[in-house]
Amino acid sequence: MERLIDLGNGFWNLRGDLRLFGLLNVGTQASLVRLRSGRFVALDSCAMDMPTRDRVMALTDGGAAVEAILNLHPFHTLHCATMAQMFPQARLYGSRRHWRKWPDLPWQDQPVESADLAARLAGELDFSLPEGIDYICADQRVHAGSLLAFHPASGTVHVDDTLNVLPLPEWLRRTMGLPRLTFHPTLLRALQDRPGAADDFRRWARGIGADWAETRTVCAAHSGILHLGPQSLADAVEAALARVEPGLNRT
Known part of the structure; x- marks a missing residue:
């Protein structure tokens, strides 16, 4: 299995292992983005086997070219x-929950979802925080919220959990009537307890379909990589919304 996937134009997706109860491998991911300066930003954190680590180090001048790690x-x-140990010189960003889980790591003062960080990387990466759902849900089992990143140069969306790519064979998906792109199964539990939350989420989802219309590839954490082909991101998002519409309507 290829672990470091070159998606072109300065974007590499790293597929990692995540085993539930030590058995079922549901997978995880990180990505490397080469900036116009020639330096790199990492999206998310992921363990690597030695061959993959060697490739990453060769790509990034022994790790010295990685200037920031963004835990989304x-x-x-x-x-x-x-x-953080692999790239000790990199600025380390995370959410407030990352700060609480790893208080001894050298976190930047600004959280990863801050507008200032997004402005600093404007033109290289676009970010979007879903509306209508909690980014950090009080229920620790609800993981639908995440910060999405779009790399315009390669047309790649990097997303953890909010959007899922079902790793099912084409024949099985067609038989079961399943789309390739779906929202996280805890989405409805993540909706904010206020009027209009479902409408805000719909508007946000359709907004990324329109704003990121040049998307060609979606890299999802626990499932896989979706090459959209002739289908647009807007079409894929609309199909995913249709599947959760009954639940959104009940809120």
């Missing part, structure tokens, strides 16, 4: 220390 999902915390 507040519940993806297992490998924060591993990545």
Whole structure:
């Protein structure tokens, strides 16, 4: 299995292992983005086997070219220390939950979802925080909220949990009537307890479909990589919304 996947134009997706109860491998991910300066930003943290680590180090001048690590999902915390040790010179960003889970790591003062960080990387990466749902849910089992990143140069969306790519064979998906792109199964439990939350989420979802219309690839954490082909991101999001519409209507 290829672990470091070159998606072109300065974007590499790293597929990692995450085993539930030590048995079922549901997978996880990180990505490397080469900036116009030639330096790199890492999206999320992920453990690597030695061949993959060697490739990453060769790509990034022994790790010295990685200037920042952006931990985007507040519940993806297992490998924060591993990545911080691999790239000790990199500025380390995370959500407030990352700060609480790893208080001894050298976190930047600004959280990863801050507008200032987004402005600093404007033109290189676009970020979007879902509306209508909690980014850090009080229920520790609800992981639908995450900060999404879009790399315009490669047309790649990097997303943890909010959007899922079902890793099912085409024949099985067609038989069961399943789309490739879905929302996280805890989405409805993540909705904020206020009027209009479902409408805000719909508007946000359709907004990324429109704003990121040049998307060609979606990299999802626990499932896989979706190459959209002739389908647009807007079409894929609309199909995913249709599947959760009954639940959104009940809220």
